[in-house]
Amino acid sequence: MTESAQSHRKDEHLSISAKLWRNRSLPKIGATYDDVRWLPNTFPEMSVSDVDVSTSLMGHTFKWPFYIEAMTGGSNLTAKINTQLSQIAAKSEIAMAVGSQSIALKEPDIRHSFEIVRKNNPTGFLLANLGADHPLANVREAIQMIDANAIELHVNAAQELVMAEGDRSFYWLDNLAEIIAKTPVPVIIKEVGFGMSQDTFKKISALNPAAINVGGANGTNFSIIERRRNHLNESVNLDNYGFSTVESLIEAKIAKNDLPLIATGGIENVNHIITSLMLGASLTSSAGYMLTTLLEKGQTPLLEEIYAWQQALPRLMTLLGAKNIMALQKKPVLYSSELQNFIAQQKASQ
Ligand SMILES: Cc1cc2nc3c(=O)[nH]c(=O)nc-3n(C[C@H](O)[C@H](O)[C@H](O)COP(=O)(O)O)c2cc1C
Structure with missing residues (x-):
């Protein structure tokens, strides 16, 4: 079966993003994780066995506070990757999101590349994924698909x-309000790597979704990916645009x-x-x-x-004296002067 242009785009996203990560060609945007330091805690007065790393949100308790984020599905190659990722998610008992299912709503032949994720992981926590412009019927179908x-x-x-072939018109808020009101499972509003500002958090808060994924910069950069797909001929360059994940989390606080x-x-x-x-x-x-890591090293690595990571989490939380995630969220951190500057400016702009 020959694949559609949309399938081809999925494969290009995959190969270009893997290459960028491999070569570490990811520009630094704003404050990074290195701008946030932990305070030394000399007397933990607790044991690693005291730590509970589970986290509860959206009416569910997640055994681990991290999951595999939305990437793939929609082509034969990405079907293979979804197969491998879902086997990993099932074994390690972490949640997993699939990539945008928009393609599977248009091309039923490719649904298998998403459905495999549920087949391989019958009892795991799975997150469907679609763009914010989809009507409620599509949202229901995407949920049901997996x-x-x-x-x-x-x-x-x-x-x-x-x-080049992207959308040019964006009216999402009313549609999101309807979907959030009528969807049978929790709805998360998610950026894809450009982060969120305080104004965005206020707008989302009015919609009252189950959670917000801040999707910040300093990892996968879709400006670079899309520009490379078009051999750097694009008229719009947003390679350095956006707020990092660290900055977006701070914006949420402000x-x-x-x-x-979700970070x-x-x-x-x-x-x-x-x-x-x-x-x-x-x-x-x-x-x-x-x-x-999957493409370079393989499934077992x-x-x-x-x-x-699962082994390290309770050890690090012990060092910080946090018996659970809620306690960890209350621990103080130290900001770099660059980040302090960001905070001062952003607080002033409130
Ligand atoms: C190959 C690839 C495909 C992606 N496809 C989607 C997608 O279909 N839907 C979506 O919400 N996010 C998609 N993303 C964005 C990720 O879910 C995530 O928000 C972003 O990559 C930032 O996280 P990272 O720095 O850990 O990669 C994709 C990311 C990658 C690398």
């Missing part, structure tokens, strides 16, 4: 505007957001997970790093790395 426990609706204006937060964007080790939780996230996820 018997999803929640759905992510991605908001990706920057990516679309860089993309906006007094009280919806559960995604540039997470490539367990320390990044801990820092994200300390900055207020309840859950974290990783896309590009997991993908590159990625599974082993996830096991290593």
Whole structure:
């Protein structure tokens, strides 16, 4: 079967993003995880066995505070990757999101590349994924396709505007309000790597979704990916645009957001997970790093790395004196002067 242009685009996203991660060609945007330091805690007065790393949000208790973020499905190659990722998610008992299912609504032949994720992981927590412009009927179909426990609706204006064939019109708020009111599973509003500002948090808060995925910069960069797909001929360049994941989490605090937060964007080790939780996230996820590890090293090395993160989490929480995620979220951190500057300016602009 010959694949459609949309299938081909999925494969291009995959190969270009893996290459960018492999070569570390990811520009630094704003404050990074290195701008946030943990305070030394000389007397933990607790044991590793006291730690509970589970986290509760969206009416569910997640055994681990991280998951595999939305990437693939929609082509034969990505079917293979979804197969491998879902086997890893099932074994390690972490949640997993699929990539945008928009293609499967148009091309039923390719549904199998998504359905395999539920087949391989009958009892796991799975997140469906669609763009924020989809009508309620599509949202219901995407959920049903993988018997999803929640759905992510991605908001990706920057990516679309860089993309040669992307959308040029964005009226999402009314549609999101309807979907949130009528969807049978929790709805997450999710950026794809450009982050969110305090104004955005306030607008989302009015919609009252089950959670917000801040999808910050400093990891996968869809401006670079889309520009490379078009051989760098695009008229719009947003390679340095956006707020990092760290900055987006701080923006949520400044906006007094009280919806559960998911941190995604540039997470490539367990320390990044801990820092994200300390900055207020309840859950974290990783896309590009997991993908590159899978493609470069293979399925077993990625599974082993996830096991290593699972082993490290309670040890690091012990060091910080946090018996659970809620305690970790209350621990103080130290900001670099660059980040302090960001905070001062952003507080002043409120
Ligand atoms: C190959 C690839 C495909 C992606 N496709 C989607 C998608 O279909 N829907 C979506 O919401 N996000 C998509 N993303 C964005 C990720 O879910 C995530 O928000 C972003 O990559 C930032 O996280 P990272 O730095 O850990 O990669 C994709 C990312 C990658 C690397």
